[in-house]
Amino acid sequence: LPRRVADKLGIDIPNSADRAGAHRPLHTRSLVKVQDGCNNFCSYCIVPYARGDLWSRPEGEVISEVSRLVAGGTQEVVLTGIHLGLYGAGGSTDLGSLLTRLIDIRGLGRIRLSSIELNEVSPAIVELIVESGKICNHLHIPLQSGSNDVLARMNRHYTAEAFVERTAELKRRIPNLALTTDVIVGFPAETERDFESSARLIETVGFSKLHVFKFSPRKGTPAAGFSDQISNDVKDARSAALLGIGATLAEQFATNYVGKDLSVLVERRQGNYLSGISDNYIRVYFEGPDDIIGTITTVRVTGQEQAMLYGKTGE
Ligand code: SF4
Missing domain, CATH: 3.30.750.200 (Transcription Regulator spoIIAA)
Structure with a gap:
């Protein structure tokens, strides 16, 4: 489901994602596929038949991949999987353990989970979101x-x-x-x-x-x-x-969030405004210099149009 995930997350990806080359550098946000397969057999879903058994990329491989992406300018990684909450199932790791290691990667600004089942948001994951400041407050x-x-x-x-x-x-x-x-x-x-x-x-x-x-x-x-x-x-x-x-x-x-500050990953210029996504997944437009594109910056929200926010940076 990577394309569906990308659509949900509002980002374009090239075709033909595969297991080996699972990352897709996308300016400052990168999708990193860490898991595939599902054994839940929801009655409407073809995935368990089409994609087969649970499979997870080894932790070390994910860490290396993300480290390389960060060295190349990625600020936010979006962890994806068919059934992300079962990352590591049957092995010696789990999603909490992977997140703990990812948090330690110097220069990585944010980690976002693409999707997770209700019963798989463990206390450890909640704790990491609350304490680390690196995992987006978006589930x-x-x-x-x-x-x-x-x-x-x-x-x-x-x-x-x-x-x-x-x-x-x-x-x-x-x-x-x-x-x-x-x-x-x-x-x-x-x-x-x-x-x-x-x-x-x-x-x-x-x-x-x-x-x-x-x-x-x-x-x-x-x-x-x-x-x-x-x-x-x-x-x-x-x-x-x-x-x-x-x-x-x-x-x-x-x-x-009108009148408050949001942490925004600045993605691009759109006309007179810079545009980015907040950690809690709101599209924000604001005035600012091009040289902050690709960084995470604090935006003071000053106005709203439907679900979009407008604001200004601290300068
Ligand atoms: S958990 Fe998701 S991928 Fe698995 S069978 Fe249900 S809908 Fe399909």
Whole structure:
């Protein structure tokens, strides 16, 4: 899923990522693939059949790769994987251990996790985010549905109540945390009530960004054969409704930072403004000199337009 991950993260990547050459230097942000494969068998997903067993790059190899990227100007690495939270599964390492070593790389400004399952955000990872100052206060935790009936049919291993409880705890623990997510609408037999449960849960959690997917049957997966497939019209309507909620939530999240300082990785010039992404994943535009492109800088937020923020640097 690297392209999907890159799309989520708003960055362009060249085609044909592979295991060996897993990094893609992208100006100041680089994707580093550390894991592949999944054995979760969500009922709608082809990945476990297509990608096979869990596989993780050795820690030492990842460290060397990231060190080289940092020497080449990378400020932020985005760790990617099909099932990132299972990095190291079956071996002698895990994601917390990898992060601990990455934090020590001199010159690396930030580490971002592309996506992690609810049950895999361990206390050690939370501790590292809070204490290190290097791991972005941004967690992308796939929800998929806010209905327990639908979650069970999806073969997802959590309940809606657990999702709300756990994410609230993460928000309490991690200052200024951005929570983003994936949701599927129109899963077979999803009722209006199921859909409403998803919508209400999304509002309760207060995600700062939603990726909404209309269910599409994948040949060879159990869900493709489920009865009560949902019509495209209903999927379209549910998707549009969630996108509207997502836009409102993104705007509300950004509003919290007007008048405050954000740590921004300066990516490029766009007209009169420099543009970058904050550690908690808000697009920020501000005036400043070109020579800070590629650095992490503090921006005082002075204004907002929908989910985007405007500001100025300290100079
Ligand atoms: S949706 Fe994610 S966790 Fe579920 S089977 Fe697919 S890759 Fe694995």
